[in-house]
Amino acid sequence: MIFPADLIKALRQAQRATALTGAGVSQESGLRTFRDAQDGLWAQYRPEDLATPQAFQRNPKMVWDWYAWRREKVSQAKPNPAHYALVELAKQIPNFTLITQNVDGLHQAAGSPLVIELHGNIHRVRCSVCGLIHSRWDQGGDAVPRCKVCNGLLRPDVVWFGENLPQAELEAAFEAARTCELFFSIGTSGVVQPAASLAYLAQQQGARIVEINAEPTPLTSFADFALQGKAGQILPALVKATFFHESST
Numbered sequence: 462m463i464f465p466a467d468l469i470k471a472l473r474q475a476q477r478a479t480a481l482t483g484a485g486v487s488q489e490s491g492l493r494t495f496r497d498a499q500d501g502l503w504a505q506y507r508p509e510d511l512a513t514p515q516a517f518q519r520n521p522k523m524v525w526d527w528y529a530w531r532r533e534k535v536s537q538a539k540p541n542p543a544h545y546a547l548v549e550l551a552k553q554i555p556n557f558t559l560i561t562q563n564v565d566g567l568h569q570a571a572g573s574p575l576v577i578e579l580h581g582n583i584h585r586v587r588c589s590v591c592g593l594i595h596s597r598w599d600q601g602g603d604a605v606p607r608c609k610v611c612n613g614l615l616r617p618d619v620v621w622f623g624e625n626l627p628q629a630e631l632e633a634a635f636e637a638a639r640t641c642e643l644f645f646s647i648g649t650s651g652v653v654q655p656a657a658s659l660a661y662l663a664q665q666q667g668a669r670i671v672e673i674n675a676e677p678t679p680l681t682s683f684a685d686f687a688l689q690g691k692a693g694q695i696l697p698a699l700v701k702a703t704f705f706h707e708s709s710t
């Protein structure tokens with residue numbers, strides 16, 4: 462795989478880089494992206510209709526069961542070469558910030574030291590009434606489990622459509638976008654705000670944008686480097702060509 466010499470040079474010289482990842486990074490771990498059709502039991506539903514506070518209010522059991530099914534799939538998934546390449550980038554670049562929209566925890570499983578999770582984590586649940594985070598809950602029963610403190614219904618600790626993102630994570634993400642020299646947008650369709658605006662903010666502040674995606678997105682024509690293909694192939698090759706090539710002086 463041949464990369465633009467400019468990109469290799471920028472990456473070798475970068476003191477600060479930020480990466481935003483989306484569902485495409487976990488696609489090669491066997492997890493479907495958000496905008497792919499669902500499979501199996503849930504094929505007839507659209508994620509946009511299940512991942513909302515209104516859906517949970519209307520039918521908490523259905524939403525809970527969908528997340529239980531997704532949590533099961535995530536538990537069986539393993540990090541892929543894209544996740545490991547991002548661990549390596551964090552070692553090579555003095556200030557590297559990893560921001561993800563994924564809730565699967567695969568960056569942490571690969572060994573990424575610090576991950577800003579913009580959309581929460583599917584392995585945590587919290588009370589829909591008092592907000593208490595629960596690391597354990599009754600998984601045996603048929604009903605949606607309840608909070609041991611206030612008896613409210615438990616829900617996954619993820620951000621649903623129409624909900625606010627966690628404030629501290631959002632501020633850290635904006636700061637990392639504002640201050641980096643290189644901004645990577647990897648495996649994200651770039652249509653869900655506010656994450657989608659991070660790349661444009663970085664560019665306005667002088668960063669160069671590197672997009673890695675299997676398909677063109679709204680960001681592609683703005684990117685300084687648009688690398689089309691699978692993240693699990695492109696990212697490790699880029700890391701190798703930049704930091705482990707014999708002529709990498």
Ligand code: APR
Pocket residue numbers: 482483484485486488489494495496497508562563580620647648649650651652653673674675676678690691692693
């Ligand atoms: N390598 C690189 N890119 C890939 C790969 C791959 N192997 N497979 C798919 N892609 C790209 C697709 O082309 C698409 O642009 O990943 C992107 C996945 O897009 P979405 O499914 O929209 O996922 P994402 O951008 O993470 O969605 C953002 O929206 O639904 C909400 O909260 C949910 O976090 C999610 C957010």
